[in-house]
Amino acid sequence: MRRLETLLLADRIVVAVRWLGLISLAALAFAGDEVSTVLQTLFFLGGVGNFILTGLTLFRRRLPSHEYVSIAADVILASLLFRVSGTINGSLIWAGLLPVVTGAVYYAAQGGLLGAMLSLIGMSVMAFFDTSVSETLRAFILPSIVFLGGGLVLGFLSRNASNELKQRLLSEVGIGAQSRRLARNRIQAVYDITAKLNSTLNYSRVLDLALDVSNQALAQPGRGTPLVSAFYLYNGGMLEVGSARRYTPSDMRVTLRGKRGLLASAINAGTPRFMKNPSADPEFRRIVALSNCKSVYCYPLKSGLDVYGVLIFGSEDENYFVEENREILNIVGRNAQVSLQNARLYQELEEEKQRIIQIQEETQQKLARDLHDGPTQSVAAIAMRVNFARRLMERDINATGEELFKIEDLARRTTKEIRHMLFTLRPLVLESSGLVPALESMAEKMDETYEQKVSVEADPGIDQQLESRKQAVAFYLVEEATNNARKHAEAEHIWIRIKPAGEDLVLLEIEDDGEGFDLSAVEATYDDRGxxxxxxxxxxxxxxxxxxxxxxxxxxxxxxxxxxxxxxAAIERIKNA
Known part of the structure; x- marks a missing residue:
């Protein structure tokens, strides 16, 4: 490919010089005596031939043995022009320079000398038809010196130009190869960024990896020092350092408001920004590590429409953040956003799992307490009363009957308590009929078991809008609230209401007329409560x-x-509210 480019360039030089030579020779010929028709025809044929060769060069095509054909054509044209001119000392003798130039361009000094000798031989043969040998030799002394000397000079110039061109091509090829190598390295770095950031669900690890892969992706051998970089995350309205590279210990403690300068511009726009001379920025000038930097790049981290942090990169090179480097940092930022969101979701799932485990443990503890305070005490009382009745039977049979009646009543109440507990643990009616029938069934059992008045008020079909998981949680909340009202508040009445509350919201309300309590005092003593x-x-x-x-x-x-x-949408509204 490189040799072809060199040959095509040589072809362009040859046709350009040939056009110049033909035009100059034609001007000399037409400026003299009357030009014959044959001479005009030769100039026309020479122009046609060179036009064809020009077309080949434009379309990047070459003839078989293109160099030899060009030299031979120039020798023939020069010899014929000299022969038709009719004089041995005329101006067209210098047409012999055409093959000299062609040979020198294609084959350096050897080509120039070859073109000169072929030109001299051809023109000498033509001169022998009209003049003697001695006269011909005398006439060709000066042209011979010019042709041979010009061939050598042009040949050396051509060789030097060719060598310089080859060096330039090799240099361009080397630069191109280096650029392609750097491009491949950067593409590989992008894949590495994605793979590494997606390989962990640890929040802190994501922060560290994002900064490390940024430096790795932009690293160039022998060029500059690593970037100053930092992850800032919002905490209580202030930007705090989550992770950093090349920060001083004091920089790690600096918090930023993000209300002025480049930070405010990037955060408000939600798009990356960069600047030169960060020491002039009202917030960045507080960071010692950025004092030696001449340019800074800021990438905002977004979740939906909200910005929850920023990535900051600083360089000692004023022109470091060119488009390709910014694109790499943008890729890091986008992948870091996704990885942070994944890590945050994973962390929330872990926390939710722990909450579920705690809730299960609390449910088991509550069941144990309820069994201990209710059915267990009743069963123990039944056992004591049976023992008492057995001894009483020996002394007073009538009193024994009354005692057995009391034992029967206690056993029935204990059975109801156990059934109520089983119902609240797994209300089958909730699974089969829905939340409202389950609450109504619970109200009936509360009345039968504890003589507790519970009223259920629900809009028709309101529970059908709730998915089964939400119905189960709603039932638990009602059961917990009503038990608290019955046990601790000694409420006479409990009201349960379910109704729509605005767009895509359902309001569940449990109200009682019991003793009430000081909510803030109860919450303040949670650590001391069982x-x-x-x-x-x-x-x-x-x-x-x-x-x-x-x-x-x-x-x-x-x-x-x-x-x-x-x-x-309703979830988002609740969170924002």
Whole structure:
């Protein structure tokens, strides 16, 4: 490929010089005596031939043995022009320079000398038809010197130009190869970035990897020092360092507001920004590590429409952040965003799993307490009463009958308590008929078992809007709230209401007329309490992205309200509220 480019360049030089030579010779011929028709025809044929060769060069085509054909054509044309001119000392004798130039361009000094000798031989043969040998030799002394000397000079110039061209081509090829190698390295670096950042779900590890792969992707042997880089994440409205490279210990403690300068521009626009002279920036000038940097690049980290952090890169090169380097950093930023979101989701899943485990443990502890405080005590009482009745039977048979009646009543109440506990553990009616029938069934059992008045008010079909998981959590919240009202508040009445609450929201409300309590005092002493009922209710509500609110005052009863979202849009509205 390189040799072809060199030959095509030589072809262009030859046709250009030939055009110049033909035009110059024609001008000399037409400036003299009257030009014959034969001479005009020769100039025309020479122009046609050179036009064809010019067309070949434009289309990057060559004839077989193109160099030899060009030299031979020039020798023949020069000899014929000299012969037709009719004079041995005329100006057209210099047409013999055409093959000299062609030979020198193609074959350097050897080609120039060959072209000169062929030209001299051809023209000498033509001169022998009209003049003597001695006269011909005298006439060709000066042209011979010019042709041979010109062939040598042009040949050396051609060789030097050819060598310089080859060196330049080799240099360009080397630069091209280096550029392709760098491009391949960067492409590989991009794949490495994606692979490494997607290989971990550890939040801190993602921060460190993003900074490390940035330097690796942009590293060039022998050029500059590594980038100053840092991850800033929002915490309480301030940007704090999550991870950094080449930061001083004092820089690690610096917090930024992101309200001025480049940070504010990038955060407000939600797009990357870069600047020169970061020491003039009102926020960056507080960072010692950036004092030696002459340019800074800032990439905002977004989740949806919200910016939750920024990536900052600083370089000592003023022109470092060119388009290709910015593109690499943008790839790092985009992959870091995805990896951070994945790590955050994984962390939330782990936390939710731990909450579920805690809830299960609390449920088991609650069941153990309920069994201990209820059926276990009743069964123990039944055993004591049976023993008492057995001894009483020996003394007073009538009193024994009364005691057995009391034992029977206690056994029935214990059976109801156990059935109620089994119902709340797994209400089959909830799975088969839905939330409202399950609540109505629970209200009936509360009345039968504890003589507790519970009223259920629900809009028709409201529970059908809730998926089964949300219905199960809602039933647990109602069961917990009603038990608290019955056991601790000594409520006479409990009201359960389910109704729509705006767009894509359902409001679950549990209200009682019991003793009430000081909510802030209860929450403040959670660490010293054995039961975490209210906290468990909040965590259960969070499992279905709901918001739980408790209103209570001593002697004024308690009201528990739960806003349950039905769509993703409703979840976003609740979070923002």
């Amino acid at each position: 039961s975490l009922g209210l906290l468990n209710m909040r965590e259960r509500a969070e499992l279905i992205s709901s918001v739980l609110q408790i209103d209570s005052r001593p002697k004024r009863g308690t009201r528990v309200r739960v806003w349950i979202p039905l769509t993703e």
